[in-house]
Amino acid sequence: MxxxxxxxxxxxxxxxxxxxxxxxxxxxxxxxxxxxxxxxxxxxxxxxxxxxxxxxxxxxxxxxxxxxxxxxxxxxxxxxxxxxxxxxxxxxxxxxxxxxxxxxxxxxxxxxxxxxxxxxxxxxxxxxxxxxxxxxxxxxxxxxxxxxxxxxxxxxxxxxxxxxxxxxxxPTVRDADGLALSSRNAYLTQAQRRAAPVIYRALSKAEELWQGGVTNSEALRDSVRATLDSEPSIDGIDYVSVAEATTLAELEQVNAPAMVSTAVRLGSTRLIDNVLLG
The missing domain is CATH 3.40.50.620 (HUPs)
Structure with missing residues (x-):
């Protein structure tokens, strides 16, 4: 090389x-x-x-x-x-x-x-x-x-x-517990690392709801927020988005390919992740 x-x-x-x-x-x-x-x-x-x-x-x-x-x-x-x-x-x-x-x-x-x-x-x-x-x-x-x-x-x-x-x-590569691999994962304390998989769980829950027939975007966003809010180690949520996959314009209904994404903070570490629908 x-x-x-x-x-x-x-x-x-x-x-x-x-x-x-x-x-x-x-x-x-x-x-x-x-x-x-x-x-x-x-x-x-x-x-x-x-x-x-x-x-x-x-x-x-x-x-x-x-x-x-x-x-x-x-x-x-x-x-x-x-x-x-x-x-x-x-x-x-x-x-x-x-x-x-x-x-x-x-x-x-x-x-x-x-x-x-x-x-x-x-x-x-x-x-x-x-x-x-x-x-x-x-x-x-x-x-x-x-x-x-x-x-x-x-x-x-x-x-x-x-x-x-x-x-x-x-496609995103993940650890066995679902956390998306990122160079910034090295910043996490042991407790934060144990908590971090909640990000993918939150996105996956929204994906499950959509697969089950829920197309209302605000309901999907609410689901992501609720799962993230259930983890005390999350220090802040910068955004939760359900957006059209190409333009990233926020959707009211998911009737076309979409991206569900979020950015959260655990201490001083900021992590992002997303899943694609359709």
């Missing part, structure tokens, strides 16, 4: 590789969720690139950029064991050189849910993903369904800007 940090060197190397090329963008602190993306990319492409970059522009002023988990040596060993061809690990000065002043501004899709709670977050996400696409030039890029709104924003960007890349969604 090659490891490169330079945009120019990476782009030059990729001109000579066998297509198609699969890209897995990550912020490191790799877990089985990331490796599921890598394995899918490995199955579908003769050349696989994984980027590791903790993107400062998607963190707000009070968020966890400084403490976000980092272990590049461990990450690279995991990627090499999975047969990755190239690890692209630029530093902030390579991605955002002095004088950088051009941004990708997502529209209404990025203003809801996470975008409402974390202003500017998706501008940072869209910009860095666009830059990764330009440097690496992938034929396919792989993202996890756990970050459902991020996935929707990137798909919209690719469509609107005529980017020549197929966006591949990979």
């Amino acid at each position: 090659l490891t490169l940090t330079s945009n120019t060197t990476t782009t030059r190397l990729i001109r000579s590789i066998t297509r198609p090329l699969g890209l897995v963008p990550t912020m490191g602190a790799l877990h089985e969720g990331h490796l599921a993306l890598v394995r899918r990319a490995r199955q579908e492409n003769p050349f696989v690139v994984v980027s590791i970059f903790v993107n400062p522009t998607q963190f707000g002023p009070q968020e966890d950029l400084a403490t976000y988990p980092r272990d590049t040596r461990r990450d690279l060993a995991l990627l090499e064991a999975e047969g990755v061809d190239l690890a692209y690990t630029p530093g902030p000065e390579e991605v955002y050189p002095k004088g950088f002043d051009t941004w990708v501004e997502p529209g209404a899709l990025a203003e809801r849910l996470e975008g409402a709670v974390r202003p500017g977050h998706f501008r940072g996400v869209a910009t860095v993903v666009a830059k990764l696409f330009n440097v690496v030039g992938p034929d396919r890029a792989y993202f996890g369904q756990k970050d459902g709104q991020q996935l929707a924003v990137i798909r919209q960007m690719v469509q609107d800007l005529n980017m020549r890349v197929e966006i591949v969604a990979v």
